Amino acid sequence: MQTHARVVIVGGGCVGAGILYGLAKRGWTDVALLERTQLTAGSTWHAAGLVPSYARNINIGRMINKTIEIYEGLEAETGQPVGWHKCGQLRIANSRDRLDEYKSYMSVADVQGMRAHLLSPAEVRALCPLLDNKHMLGALYHPDDGHIAPADVTHAMAKGARDLGSKVYLNTEVTGFQRTAGGEWRVQTNKGEIICEHVVCATGNYARQTGALLGLDIPAIPILHQYWITEPVPEIVERKKQGRAEMPILRDEGFEGYLREEGDGFMFGPYERTEHLKLFAEDGVPAWFGADLVEEDFEAVSWNWEQATQLVPSLGRAGIRANVRGPFQMTADELPLMGPSWGLPNVWLAEGVPGGILWGGTIGYYLSERIVEGGNSLDTSDLDPRRFGDYANKAWTREKVREAWGTHAEQKYPGQDMPAARPQKTAPSYNRLTELGAVWGVLNGWEMPNWFAPKGVEARDQYSWRWTAKGVFVGEEVQAVRNAVGLVEMTPMTKFEVSGPGAVAWLDRILANRLPASGRAVLAHHLTTGGGVQAEYMVARLGEDSFYLISTPRAERWNFDDLSKLLPADGGVSLKNVTNERGCFTVVGPNARKVLQPLTEIDLSNTAFPWFGVKTGNVALASDVRLLRVNYEGELGWELYHPMAYQRQLLDAILREGEKHGMRLVGLHALESLRLEKSYRAMYRDMNPELNALESGLERFIRLDKGDFIGRDAVLKYKDKNDQRRSVTLKIETDGASTLACEGLYIDGQLVGRITSGGYGYTLGHDIALALLPERLSKPGTKLDVAILGEWKVAEVVADSPYDPSSARARV
Secondary structure, three states: OOOOOEEEEEOOOOHHHHHHHHHHHOOOOOOOOOOOOOOOOOOOOOOOOOOOOOOOOHHHHHHHHHHHHHHHHHHHHHHHOOEEOOEEEEEEOOOOOOOHHHHHHHHHHHHHHHHHHEOOOOHHHHHHHOOOOOOEEEEEOOOOOOEHHHHHHHHHHHHHHHHHOEEEEEEOEEEEEEOOOOOOOOEEEEEEEEEEEEEEOOOOHHHHHHHHHHHHOOOOOOEEEEEEOOOOOOOHHHHHHHOOOOEEEEEEEOOOOOEEEOOEEEEEEEOOOOOOEEEOOOOOOOOOOOOOOOOOOOOHHHHHHHHHHHHHHHHOOEEEEEEEEEEEOOOOOOOOEEEEOOOOOOOOEOOOOOOHHHHHHHHHHHHHHHHHHHHOOOOOHHHEEEEOOOOOOOOHHHHHHHHHHOOOOOOOOOOOOOOOOOOOOOOHHHHHHHHHEEEEEEOOOOOEEEEOOOOOOOOOOOOOOOOOOOHHHHHHHHHHHHEEEEEEEEEOOOEEEEOOOHHHHHHHEEEEEOOOOOOOEHHHHHHOOOOOOEEEEEEEEEEOOOOEEEEEEOOOOHHHHHHHHOOOOOOEEEEEEEEOEEEEOOOOOOOOEEHHHHHHOOOOOOOOOOOOOOEEEEEEEEEEEEEEEEOOOOOOOEEEEEEEHHHHHHHHHHHHHHHHHHHHEEEEHHHHHHHHHOOOOOOOOOOOOOOOOOOOOOOOOOOOOOOOOHHHHHHHHHHHOOEEEEEEEEEEOOOOOOOOOOOOOEEEEEEEEEEEEEEEOOOOEEEEEEEEEHHOOOOOOOEEEEEOEEEEEEEEEEEOOOOOOOOOHOOO
16 A cells, blocks of 8 residues: 555545545546445445435535536446436425425526426326326426436446546555644554545544544434335336336325336335434444445334335335345435534545435535635535534434434425424523523524514414414514614624734734724624635724634634634634623614613713724623624614623613613514615625625625735636626515525526525515626616516615615614
8 A cells, every 4th residue: 555645535435436536537646545345335335326406505406416417427438337317306295385395496496507397297197107196286307317326336436536546445444543743644544554635534334433533523423224126016117118218216295205216126215204213333333334234124114105005006016125224324404514624634524424326426526626726616615514513412413313314304494493402502591581482493503592472472483485473573573673672692603702912913814804993893704715705703803912703603613613724833823712601692773772871881872882883891780791883783782792601680681671662582583684674694695605705795895905815816806807796685575475595586587696595674575685696787776587486576686785775773
């Protein structure tokens, strides 16, 4: 075995082979793949080989598209058969909610570049005559979906990489990792050591064990899934004799599983529900386990079989030839962990992959792009391993994995918060706010109120693709902020402290905005080298060399890791994560000053404490409260960052004073409406690492004349382009359902842009959306068409911040 390589990939399943292939295609061939036994020996060899493209998330859909593109070209490139069957896929809708889901998706598929069709029951029967479902309302059809031979496609990618000069070492088990004094990685194996610049972990069922060797707690655990293969089915045999095309893969929510042709018979894969789901290797893969299967468990899915044989009678008449039951990885959100590890330079993860065949090609493409190019050509944020914080420990992961796979086929709704492993992280306000009607959601492990149910209304969330009754109460919360005063529990916000003699120069080099003066705050962005937005911070300057940075809850581990990796070696900058130490309440609305002034000796007058001012002092009985005169709602208000120990008393004091001035508790759903009415961009939606900062409409926060900063050259280059895309605000008259995100925008039937986020503006009485459009179409008054649940609506470009465009109300 060689002793040095630029990259070492650990794991020889479909994902590892895909990364090897992706790096080789980009010209990096000094790469060694280490596999403990044989290629495909883990989950790959027994996979069902399905390649389903359905995903409402625009970026997930585009990534799956890349897998299909790669697989379709492999055989011609490598000469290796891959067994690709482009038979299409049908997803049956038996309920209005499921049909709503598919209608909503149709507005996204075009943006993703996916071919998709909504079919009538008659059209479904023409494609799948063996289905006898008299209750279906329609179906979603993807003609470009299919299935592939798992082992063959893995070997094809490995061959393609080998042909370009990459190396594969079999029966080579990794036993440890060490960082050298020079910053390289020493990978220890049963066949000796290999020194490399980059380590890529793609170890499937061994992810937690591999992570432990690196000091990482990988938030993934294998689950057991099974499928059956039948004896020949006469109807399929007859179709083949007639030269008929293979029937599409069938998914019917009536039996919660998939059914496809396999040879002359069927492959049937039912989804186990949570109560029957079994996990695998929670404490490590047994030493004896290799290319093995486990015993079948028919009882776990007996109801699926019963329903499936009623809907597809020919399945019930077929004999069983084989059962295949084995493990594969699962994460809490059923998405892979793809990207940089936290805390370890040049260690990359491709773990927790639920469906290595589906993801192998695209992970190979985009992870290799990230390693070689330093960034991605599309937004892969949804897969970044750092999206989970340290709350995602083994116990939490176990519960969430069981829930994720156990509800895999159940109806899901926009913004739905699943109940397993909750509550986990709670602020001291939790019990009091629960008494006051809080309907809880979850952000980064923290419980955070979505909305508040008045007395007599059940404090339980309502999910739908359409408007629900809770909209009345959310609207009342919005109106309280606009006309009186609201209190928002914002404790989950990420909070860092930066200090030291080198802090000013260090932050100035990272952030695109100028740093604020002492006692002031600014909104600033950490850009990628490509000019995209890596992070957004509210930066408060507490002193000459002391700063307080606030960012979105989702980014706690992610942003801390990015900043940590940029810290100077001389120790001149201190970075501290104080998220768990400080809570936050936002007191906001025209009466905010009236509520807070009696509680503090700090002068809150406009002269003494102007907009974007920062002061520290006492509020009620709470000491060391950092007051920032900023907010996400567009009204007069303060964010109060306080030591957590004072929170319960501080909450009661604010509520008592607030009662005199019409205070209302305000949740996340109202906050979303309030920020849309102000055209405030949201991280990972309206701005992200893919979109240039200028595309996202952040010009006023990007100080190109302040000197060099990360991403400056890319922003300047984008600025010189002709007809750039721009983020704009849209007004949409809606009734019964709102825009969400990713919907396409059309003029005369031609796709010209897409929505990045949207929802109902309760103050304005119509939907507000933020969207990406070519600059030539970004002028106010431009009319476009958008489909909401299949109904065409007119979207009109309006000036940013349709509510209080001059922010006069926040400045008073």
